[in-house]
Ligand SMILES: *[C@@H]1O[C@H](CO)[C@@H](O)[C@H](O)[C@H]1NC(C)=O
Ligand SMILES: *[C@@H]1O[C@H](CO)[C@@H](O)[C@H](O)[C@H]1NC(C)=O
C-alpha cells in the first residue's frame with residue numbers, strides 16, 4: 004500500500020541532550036553575523052514590501068501517483084536551490100544537513116551546509132520548538148530540537164539563521180534572514196520520499212509565514228491551491244482578501260494546527276450518523292483520514308450505494324485499502340459519476356452562518372494505474388490518529404485554501420489552480 008500520512012506533528016519529545024549527536028554543533032565559529040534581517044536594507048524596498056505584498060511560489064506534484072506537492076526555495080549564501088515538501092501540519096522549515104549528517108536520505112540536491120549564524124537556545128523561536136517552557140540548554144549558543152511527525156518520521160537538528168532569496172509579487176526580490184532547521188539525524192518512515200527538506204507553514208512561531216510577518220514583509224496569511232491536474236501554488240500574504248472566500252473560525256481548542264469545527268458530515272446531500280467532527284487541514288497528508296466512527300459510517304453508506312451498480316471491489320488492486328473495478332478499466336473519475344455522490348462538511352460557525360466544504364468525487368476518489376477507482380479517505384484509527392480527522396491534499400484539490408492567522412479564520416473558494424494569480428490580476432486585493 005503506497006500512501007503517505009502527513010507530516011503533522013503529534014508530539015515533540017524531550018531532548019536527550021547527552022546523545023552523541025547533539026555534540027557536533029559545538030565546533031565552529033559562533034560569531035554572529037549581521038543582525039540586519041533584510042539585506043540589502045533599503046528602506047524604500049522594505050516599506051513597499053511591508054504594505055501588503057505577497058509571495059507566490061509554484062508547486063509541483065500531485066496526489067497520485069506522486070503523493071505530495073513540493074516547492075523550490077533558494078537558501079544560503081550563495082543561494083542554492085532545494086526541493087521542499089509543503090506542510091501546513093507543522094511549523095519548522097528544515098533541510099537535510101551536512102553538519103555532518105549522521106542519518107540523511109538521498110536528496111535531489113547536495114546536503115545543505117549550515118551557516119554559522121546559530122539561533123541561541125533561549126531565543127523565542129527555539130522555545131517554541133521545545134516540549135515545555137522550562138527546557139534546559141546544554142549550550143546557550145545553540146538551539147537543539149527534535150520533531151516527531153505523525154508517520155514515524157523524525158528529525159533531530161539545530162536552528163540556524165540563513166538567507167532566503169524570495170520573489171515578492173511587486174517584482175521585488177529580497178534576501179531575508181530567517182531561521183531554519185539543520186536536520187542532521189533523521190529516521191524515515193516506510194512512505195518516505197527523497198526530498199531536501201520540509202517547508203513548514205503551520206500556526207507556530209517558527210513557521211515561515213510567521214517569520215515573514217515578524218519582519219513586516221507580509222500579513223500573517225498563508226494558503227495554497229492544489230490542482231487535480233498536478234501543480235498549483237502556495238502563497239504568503241493577503242492574496243485573496245475576502246473575495247469569494249467562505250470562512251470558518253480556526254479551532255480555539257487546538258492552537259497548534261489549522262483545525263476547524265465542529266462540522267456535520269453529509270454523504271450525497273444527506274446528513275451522516277457520524278456525529279460532528281473537528282477537522283485538521285494538512286498538506287503533509289496526501290489522503291484524508293476519518294476517525295473510526297465517521298469512517299465506519301462512510302463505508303456502510305458506500306456499501307449501500309454501490310449495492311446494485313456494475314462495479315465491484317478489486318481486491319487485487321493494492322493502490323489503497325479499497326478499490327473498485329468496472330466492466331472495463333476507467334479512463335477518468337467522471338465515468339463513475341453515476342455511482343458515487345459528493346460528500347460535504349458543514350461548519351456551523353457557532354450557530355451563525357453555515358459554511359459548506361464540498362468534497363466532489365475527485366476529492367475522495369483516485370484513478371489507480373490499473374484503471375480502478377480507489378477510496379482516498381482512510382481509517383485514521385488504523386494508523387494511530389485516534390479521534391483526529393485530517394483533510395489531506397486529495398480533498399483540498401481545485402480550491403484556494405486560505406489560513407488567516409491574523410483573523411484566525413480558514414477559508415476556501417473553488418479555483419483553477421493551474422493559473423497562478425497575478426499581482427495586478429482579478430481577485431487580488433491591492434493596497
Ligand atoms: C520537486 O519539484 C521539482 C521542480 O521544481 C521537480 O523537478 C521534482 O521532481 C519535484 N519532486 C522531487 C521529489 O524532488
Ligand atoms: C525569482 O525570480 C527570478 C527572476 O525572475 C527567477 O529566475 C527565479 O527562479 C525566481 N525564484 C523563485 C524561487 O521563484
Ligand SMILES: *[C@@H]1O[C@H](CO)[C@@H](O)[C@H](O)[C@H]1NC(C)=O
Pocket residue numbers: 295298299302382383384385
Ligand atoms: C478502523 O480501524 C480500527 C483500528 O484498526 C478498526 O478497529 C476498525 O474496525 C476499522 N474500521 C473499519 C470500518 O474498517
